[in-house]
Every structure is written in C-alpha cells, then in structure tokens.
Amino acid sequence: MKTITVHASKGYDVLIGAGILGEAGAIIRRKVSGQAAAIVTDDNVAALYGNRLTEALEKNGYRSAQYAFPHGEASKNAYTFLSILNFFAESGLARTDVVVALGGGVAGDIAGFAAACYMRGINFVQIPTTLLAAADSSVGGKTGIDLAAGKNLAGAFYQPNAVICDVELLSTLTPEVFRDGCAEVIKHGVIADRALFESLRTPINTQLEDVIARNIEIKRDIIMEDEFEAGPRKILNFGHTVGHAIELLSDYVISHGQAVAMGMAVVTRAAVRMGICEERCLFDIVDILRRYGLPDTTQYDANNLARACLSDKKRDGDGITMVFPENIGKCVLKMIPVNELESVIRLGLEEY
Ligand SMILES: NC(=O)c1ccc[n+]([C@@H]2O[C@H](COP(=O)([O-])OP(=O)(O)OC[C@H]3O[C@@H](n4cnc5c(N)ncnc54)[C@H](O)[C@@H]3O)[C@@H](O)[C@H]2O)c1
Ligand SMILES: [Zn+2]
Numbered sequence: 001m002k003t004i005t006v007h008a009s010k011g012y013d014v015l016i017g018a019g020i021l022g023e024a025g026a027i028i029r030r031k032v033s034g035q036a037a038a039i040v041t042d043d044n045v046a047a048l049y050g051n052r053l054t055e056a057l058e059k060n061g062y063r064s065a066q067y068a069f070p071h072g073e074a075s076k077n078a079y080t081f082l083s084i085l086n087f088f089a090e091s092g093l094a095r096t097d098v099v100v101a102l103g104g105g106v107a108g109d110i111a112g113f114a115a116a117c118y119m120r121g122i123n124f125v126q127i128p129t130t131l132l133a134a135a136d137s138s139v140g141g142k143t144g145i146d147l148a149a150g151k152n153l154a155g156a157f158y159q160p161n162a163v164i165c166d167v168e169l170l171s172t173l174t175p176e177v178f179r180d181g182c183a184e185v186i187k188h189g190v191i192a193d194r195a196l197f198e199s200l201r202t203p204i205n206t207q208l209e210d211v212i213a214r215n216i217e218i219k220r221d222i223i224m225e226d227e228f229e230a231g232p233r234k235i236l237n238f239g240h241t242v243g244h245a246i247e248l249l250s251d252y253v254i255s256h257g258q259a260v261a262m263g264m265a266v267v268t269r270a271a272v273r274m275g276i277c278e279e280r281c282l283f284d285i286v287d288i289l290r291r292y293g294l295p296d297t298t299q300y301d302a303n304n305l306a307r308a309c310l311s312d313k314k315r316d317g318d319g320i321t322m323v324f325p326e327n328i329g330k331c332v333l334k335m336i337p338v339n340e341l342e343s344v345i346r347l348g349l350e351e352y
Contacts, residue, residue, distance in 0.1 A: 002213045006139060006220045008227045010159040014139055014216050016209055021052055021166040024100075024127060025060030031162045032123040034097040037062040038088055040111035041102040042071035045129050048172055053102055053127065062098075065091045069110075073252060076106050076146050078154070084114040088122075098123040098161070104130035104177070105137040109155070112143030116158035126163045130173060131181025131204070132257065134165045135188070135215035140223045150311070151244070157228055163216075167208040175293075178205070180257025182292040183239075185215055187264060190285060191238050192218045194329035200288055235331055238323040239264030242298075242345065245308035249300050261289050265296035266305075270348035271324040276332070281325055282352065302349055306342035 001017030015027060028037070037057045041050060046068035057064040067087045069075040088099070099122055101111035108126050115124035126138040144155020170178070182204055189197030196214050204211050219236070226233040243263030246254055254262075268285050271277045286296045298305075309320060319335040322344070326332055336344050 002209065004213060004216050004220060006159070007224055008141060008159050009157075010141075010161070012160055012162050014163040014165065014220075016134075016165045016167065016213050016216070018168050018209065019166060020164060021049065021127070021169060022056050024053060024125075024164050024166075025056035025058070025062060027162065027164055028057070028062075028098060028100070028125055029060045031125070032096075032098050034094070034123060035061075035063055036091065036093055036097040037064045037100055038091055038093050038097070039064060039066040039100045039102055040084055040114065041066065041068050041107050042075065042104075043068050044071045045103040045107065049102060049129065049169060053100065057100070069107075071106070073106060073146070073151075076110050078145060078147070081110055081114055081145050084110065085118055088114065088118045093118065093122065095119045095122055098125055100125045100127060101138075102127045102129065104128070104133045108133050108138050109143050109152070110145055112141075112158050112160070113145055113155050116143055116156040121158070124158065124160045126160045128163065128165055129169045131170055131178055131212075132184050133181075134167070134170065134212045135181060136184040136219065138163045138165070139216050139219050141227065151247075165212060167212065170205075170208060176255065179293055180255050183257035183261045183264070183289075183294055185211060186285070186288055186292070186294075187236075187238050187260065188215045188218045189288075190264065190325055190328055191235050191323070191331045192222070192329060194327075197284070197288070197328050201291070204292075231333070234321055234333055235323055237321075238325070238331055239267060241309050241320060241322050242266045242305060242348070245305045246298055246300060248308045248311070249304055258295055261294035262296065262298040265289060266298065266345065266348035267322060268325055268348075269350070269352055270344050271326075272352070273347040273350075274324070274344070276324045277326050279352075281327055284328055285325070298349070302342045302346035305345050309341060309345075310338060
C-alpha cells in the first residue's frame with residue numbers, strides 16, 4: 001500500500017492499494033473518532049460495493065447507513081444535496097461522526113459539499129471508484145453541485161480527512177468511464193511530468209497503483225502551493241476551458257473526459273501556431289490521446305466555442321485565463337482578452 005500525505009488547510013493521507021476496501025473501517029477508525037458513518041454513493045456503486053463497505057465499517061464499531069442516488073451527473077443537483085443533508089439529520093449523525101463518499105466524481109463532489117455544510121463541517125472520507133476520482137477529484141478539496149445555469153456553480157473548498165483508493169474497484173468500470181479518467185491522467189503528465197507522460201505508452205490499467213500515486217503527488221504539489229485557486233492551481237484547467245465549452249454545446253452528451261481530450265488538442269494546436277510550443281509536443285499529445293481512444297478534434301466552430309467559454313464561471317474580468325503547453329511537463333497560464341478568444345480557438349481548430 002502506498003501512502004501520500006497532503007498538507008493543505010487540513011492534513012490528510014491518501015492510501016492507495018489493491019484490495020484495501022475491506023480495511024476501510026479500520027483505516028477510518030484510525031483517522032476519525034465517532035460512532036456513526038453515513039455512506040453516500042450512487043445506485044451502480046452501491047450494488048457493487050455498498051455491502052462490502054458497510055461490513056468493513058460495522059466490523060470496526062461504526063453504526064452505518066447508506067444513501068444511494070441515481071448514477072450520473074444529473075443527480076449532482078440541489079435536490080439531491082438537500083436530500084443527503086436530511087438523510088444525515090434523520091440518521092442522527094453528529095459532528096464527530098463521518099461521511100464516506102463511495103463512488104466517482106459525482107458522489108465525491110456532492111457528498112463532500114454536504115459534509116462541508118452539515119453542522120458547518122463534519123468528518124469526511126473519500127473512497128474513489130473511478131479512475132477520474134482516484135487520480136484527480138478525490139484530492140484537492142473542491143466539492144460542489146451543478147445549478148441550472150451551469151456546472152459546479154455552488155460548492156466549497158473542503159478537504160477530506162482521508163482518501164482510500166482501492167485500485168481493484170476500478171476493474172468493473174466500463175471502457176468509456178475508464179477512458180474519461182485517462183484524459184485527466186494525460187493532463188497531469190502534460191502539465192507537470194514528462195516521465196509520467198511517457199510511461200503512459202504502457203497501458204494505464206497495467207500500472208494503476210503507480211500511475212494513480214504519481215497523479216495524486218502532482219495534484220498534491222499544486223494544491224499545496226495554491227489551495228484556493230488564486231493562481232497556480234489554474235494550471236489544472238489545461239484543456240478544460242475549451243472542454244467545458246464542448247460539454248455545454250453538446251448538452252453534456254459528450255463526456256467530460258472526451259471534451260477535455262478535445263480541449264487539450266485544440267489549445268496545443270493553438271500553442272504551436274502562437275509559437276508557445278514545438279510541433280513535437282502536439283504530435284506527442286495527439287498520439288497518446290489516440291492510443292487511449294480519445295478524440296483530438298471537435299465539430300464545433302470557433303465562434304460557438306468562444307461564446308460557450310465566456311459563459312463559464314472561470315472568466316476573469318476582461319479576459320479568460322487559458323493554459324498552454326510549452327513542452328510536455330510544463331504549461332503556462334496566459335490571459336486571453338475576450339475579443340481575442342475566438343481567433344485563438346480558431347488557430348486550434350485548423351487541421352495540422
Ligand atoms: N472535485 C474535483 O476536483 C473534480 C475534478 C474533476 C471532476 N470532478 C467532477 O467529477 C464528476 C465526474 O466524475 P466521474 O467521471 O467519476 O463520474 P461519475 O461519478 O458519474 O461516475 C461515472 C459512472 O461510473 C459508474 N461507476 C463508478 N464507479 C464504478 C465502478 N467501480 N464500477 C462500475 N461503475 C462505476 C457510476 O455509477 C457512473 O455511472 C463531474 O461531476 C466533475 O465535475 C470534480
Ligand atoms: Zn476534469
């Protein structure tokens with residue numbers, strides 16, 4: 001088992017290993033006190049792993065209860081959020097008890113936000129079950145829900161007390177959901193670590209523990225420098241400004257990972273044309289995306305993409321901060337004025 005320690009506003013360990021779900025109760029017992037545990041999960045994950053987690057918790061003296069919402073992004077809303085808070089209250093959860101998110105990014109984000117709000121903050125443990133959650137969303141403390149006006153528009157920074165990542169749980173993912181996580185792993189390689197990027201030429205599923213651990217270290221180092229996204233943390237948005245626009249334009253039919261893959265290819269192509277990076281960098285990124293069956297082009301045009309980007313919450317006054325690769329392993333932030341955004345995106349859409 002690997003342990004990575006995060007020192008943010010709250011310090012915590014991320015434990016990564018094969019078959020550690022059965023030890024979750026004992027691990028949580030060492031990290032937080034309390035009598036009761038509330039599991040928040042979705043219906044798919046509940047059917048696969050809910051009983052095993054319940055047993056692991058009860059074996060270690062926790063009274064446990066489970067809330068399972070219908071799987072998918074559509075559940076990450078204010079209605080589910082309020083139902084979860086009511087479930088905590090009805091279960092008699094006290095401030096010293098613990099909320100356990102079991103699932104992908106949706107379960108982690110909504111359970112984390114509910115944990116941040118319930119009694120102004122209750123113990124919170126993440127057990128990620130998708131590659132995206134394991135390598136990205138379970139660490140860093142961003143929690144939240146979607147509003148009708150857009151994704152992740154309400155939320156809180158709320159770090160967990162522990163993250164327990166059992167890589168065996170990822171074996172039941174569909175290829176599509178696994179692929180979405182691969183896009184975020186590729187992103188971490190491009191922004192921070194050429195060696196990780198190059199290691200991805202060996203399939204991720206044959207080296208899950210190592211790849212997830214390296215991703216967590218990269219994210220940890222970035223958030224420890226800038227937990228609340230004043231500046232440097234924005235580097236994690238590589239591929240996401242255009243990616244979010246693509247998700248929005250597709251009415252969320254195109255998945256997050258696919259959209260981020262397209263977004264990374266578009267900004268890298270623009271970066272080559274703007275003289276920020278060499279062609280080699282673009283070829284390497286496109287090659288790795290294709291190896292994982294991820295797309296590198298989009299059917300949307302520059303005008304629609306620019307308009308969708310500007311409706312995103314990440315707009316900063318007169319401009320929008322975009323992340324461009326200088327090389328594999330190093331990206332830079334650039335403020336693009338609103339009136340130049342469309343032409344920058346257009347550079348990224350032309351065939352190479
Ligand atoms: N907080 C952050 O820093 C952060 C970062 C990136 C993404 N996110 C959020 O994460 C969400 C996307 O997360 P996701 O891609 O994990 O989606 P998800 O949680 O909806 O999971 C995807 C699908 O996989 C299923 N599933 C989960 N684990 C499984 C398993 N082990 N076996 C079989 N099926 C399983 C789920 O039921 C679901 O249908 C988005 O809402 C996004 O905004 C948050
Ligand atoms: Zn993402």
